[in-house]
Amino acid sequence: MLDRPHPTPSAPTLDEKTLANALSTQHFIAGRFVPARSGKTFPVVNPATGEAVGAAADGDSADVDAAVQAAAAAQKDWAKLPARKRGALVGQCAAILTEHAEELARLIALETGKALRTESRVEANVVADIFSFYGGLGGELKGETVPFAPNVLSVTVREPLGVVGAIIPWNVPMLLMALKVAPALVAGNTVVVKSAEEAPLAVLRVCELLNRVLPPGCFNMLSGFGPECGAPLVAHPKVRKVTFTGSAEVGRIVSKTAADKLIPVTLELGGKSPMIVFADCDFEKTVMGAITSMRFTRQGQSCTAASRIYVERPLFDRFVAALADKVNAMVMGDPLDEKTDIGTIISPGQFEKVKAYIDEGIATKGAKAHVCSTMPKEAGLKKGLFIQPHIFTGLPNSSRLVQEEIFGPVTCVFPFDDAAGVLEAANDSEYGLAASLWTNNLKVGLDLAHRIEAGLVQINQNLVVQANLSYGGVKSSGLGKEASLEAMLEHFMHKKTIMVNYA
């Protein structure tokens, strides 16, 4: 097994296959690429072709311990740096990430099947933006003075928590890693990330790039499976905070371990986000808004995807027809082809899961499926995990397709008659991550925005996560916020009270 002590800085490369190979079989610990202690690896597969494009180190508790010890050793010196200096270093990463954005985009397209033009490039650029944003916030780690008593100076200071364990999924792995790593570092913590087994390579390249600026050990990256590598990371005694993005099911497991250790945990879990369309909306803008909201360019593999669309009855038929027309015009194909709008599902497991929902929807009495776009015909993509987008109407509210997160290119559309009824339907969900409302009547829109159960509500737009705006759900969608200054202060630091009696 190759042990590469010092990652060689290399210029951006657009040859994603060579890069995937070069990043294979390694964790990133204490500024070095190292293989798994066990020597085990598992394949990384391009879901558009079914071909292995590399391999990942198969991490277990021995690797977790090595990474956490490295992070703990680095943390004291890192926390001693002036906060603005830490911010400046994190900010410097943004320029390197921008310089390498295109190669990161190609690499993430290769390992996840996300279309380069519509998805992967967007992710690569947002990653740099998040580092740039948090890099500017080093001076904001302020405490308070408390008027306690005469001749007693009473202040609070913010301190880092220590080693942060971060577990990320595969749908936007670089972005979700950035949302955790950048604020954790600026706050003075060090980090061990456990990547998703389906997408371990692009995040490793990000590590190598960050390592050009940040001291070794400040952040470390392990690849491996959930129970074998993720669980021991959460359980490690030196991990003092866990931040997790993924399924509600695993979020509950992570949360239980964190509860036993009495450490704070941030959870970004699933969603079943409603989009509510009133008859007075700007029609064309709203149809295009639905295209963005459904995240079909990412095969619907987004926790904020509008997977339930409620349309005021007079507009219903026209809206569904326009939506189906627009999705029909989207091109499914090779994720790395500039013409492609829609790439593939991430893995055979997710493919089967999504197919099962679709089959169930088609078999439901009274339901109708608009099956959109066309399957790619190229011979090389025969084994690709492509699924045509499905727009369902006529499903009962009790259907699994309406209640559960599908994480696939499936949307259910319903007619509604009044604001009270649609609010009740929208809130009839286990989840509460995001929602969007489309109307020119801001009185109606704002009234609903206040009453809808979600962490993020947008009127007449539906943007993805943005730096500077708190992001995170209620109900089974999670605990805590990400992406903002407040998220860094509240979730990656604690407040200490210091009192000085000078009487």
Ligand code: NAI
């Ligand atoms: P998952 O929740 O199993 O995986 C997410 C991360 O958690 C991965 O890094 C995984 O290795 C890790 N993990 C799994 N078991 C663990 C454990 N016991 N302890 C610690 N870490 C563990 O998600 P999966 O299986 O990839 O997808 C299943 C469903 O989850 C999807 O269909 C979707 O509904 C939802 N999901 C939601 C995401 C979001 O952005 N909120 C992202 C990915 C999946």
Ligand code: MG
């Ligand atoms: Mg799982």
